[in-house]
Amino acid sequence: MIEIKHVSKTFQMKDGAVEALQDINLTIPDGMIYGIIGMSGAGKSTLVRCINLLERPTSGSVVIDGTAMETLTPAQLRDRRREITMIFQQFNLLMQRNCLKNVCFPMELAGVKKADAEKRARELLQTVGLPDKALAYPAQLSGGQRQRVAIARALATNPKVLLCDEATSALDPDTTRSILSLIREINQKLGITVVVITHQMSVVEAICDRVAILDGGRVVEEGSVQEIFARPKTAAARRLVAPGGGMSSREMASFAPDDHVIRLTFNGSSTSKPLVASLAAETGILVSILSADTRDLNNQCFGSMMLRLPRDVDQARKAVAYIKAAPGVTVEEVTGL
C-alpha cells in the first residue's frame, strides 16, 4: 500500500518559490490501477517522482508498505527502488544496448548473474510480445515496441509497484490501447500495483480503478472512476471528464438568455433507451442538443449533455419532469425556467 501523507513540494526558482504540490494525501491500495490525472503543470509528474523519491518532498511523508521512504539511507533507497519501477513517456531505453541488454540492465545493477539475467530477460520479452527483438537496438523499433521493452525492463526486478509517467502520451491511439491492455494484463496476472499518470481521461477510463484529479498542485477530487465520471464536482474534473461539455463561454453564447437550457448528467443510466429520442416519441416535445459528451462504460452511460427546451414553459416543465423520471440522470437548470 502506498500512503502519501501531507506531501508538499516547493521548487526554489530564480524568481521565487513555485509550489508544485500542496498537502497531497492519497492512499493507493495494493493491486489497484490508480490514475492520477491533471492538465500539464498540475504537478502530476512531480507527485509520481515523490513516490520513488526521484524528487524529495519538501514536507510530508511517502509510506510504502509501512516504510517511510524519506527515512531510508541512500543504499536502502536504491534497494527499495527495485520494487518500485517506472516507465516513461520517452521510454528512456539505453540506445547503445540491444533490447535483451536493456532488459538485463536493472538485474545487472542488482548483481544478478549474467546467464540468469539473460534467461529472465528473454522470458520478459516473451511476456511483452517481442520475443524476436532480443538482439535489435531500440532505434530499430517503433514507439510501441520501445515501450514494451521498457515494460519488460521495469518488470525485471519483480517490482510490487509500477509507476507509469505519461507512458502512452507519445503513442498513437491504437498503440496506446495495446500498451494499456498489456499494463492491465500485468496488473491482473502479477498483482502489481500500477500508478498511472496521464492527462488523458481516455487512459483513466480504459484501465484505472480509482482516480485522483490534480489541479494546481492539489488533489481536487478523488474516487472511483465511475463516481468521478458520473458526478464531477469540481471545474477541473468537469474539464477532464467532458472537455467542451461544461459551461464554457462559447456554449453560453450559443443560446439566448430567455431560452430554457438544462444540463443532464448521466450517472450510469442504461444505454438501452435513447433518452432524447424517447422524449420526442412519447411526449412529442422536441429539444435541441447544444452539446454532448457522453461515453459508455460497461453499457452504462456517463457524461453530460446540454439541451435547449421549447420556449413554451409548460412544455419545458413537462420535458424536465420526463427526464427526471429516467433512472441515473440528474438535471440542472442552466437558465431559469
Added chain:
Amino acid sequence: MTAIDFAFAVWETFYITILSTAFALVLGLPLGVLLVAGDKDGVLPLPGWLMHALNIVINILRSVPFLILMICVFPLSRLIVGTTVGTNATIVPLVVASFPFVARLVETSLRELDAGVIEAAQSMGATPFQIITKVMIPESLPSLISSMTTALTTILGYSAMSGAIGGGGLGKIAISYGYYRYQADIMLIAVVLLIILVQLFQTVGTALCNHSDKRLRK
C-alpha cells in the same frame, strides 16, 4: 633528408600524438566526468566551491599559450622522463596542455545525453558510479570517439609545434629544415605528411564513431 628520415619522423609524430592523446584521455576523462557528475543537478553533486575551483584551473591551463606552457613544464618533464629534449620529453607538455581540453570535450559529450535515461537508471536503483560507468559513458560513446578524434588532430598540431623546442617528428623537420635552412621543398613534404596523418586520423575516427553508434543502425 632521405625517405627513411621522413618515415622515422612520421613514426615519431604518430607515436607522440597517440601516446599524448592516451595520457590526456586518462586524465581528461575522469575530470570531464567529474565536471558533469559533480554539477548540482548531477548524479554525484560536489560542493559548489570545488566545482568552481576546478573550472578555473581548467580555464587557466587552457588559456596559457602552448609554447609558453611547454617551457613552463620543463621541470616536470625532467622529473618524469629525465630530460627536456627529444620525443618522450615532448609528451609531458603535450599531455599537460591537452588534458584540460580533453576534459572539456568529454564534458560536452556527456552533457548531450538525455537526462531521462539517467533518471531511468536512478529509478532502477543505480549507484552514481554505476550511472557513470554503465550509462553516461557507454551511451555517449559515439560522441566521445568523435571528440577524441578532434583531440587527436589538435594534439598532432601541437606536436608539430613542439619541434621548436627540441621535440621530434615531422614538426622538427618542418622547422629545422624548412624554416631555419630555407629548404621549402622539405618543409612542404613534412606539411603534406602531416595533412595525410590528419586525414587518416579523422577517417578512422569517423568510421569508429559511426560503427559504435547504435542509433544509426537501421
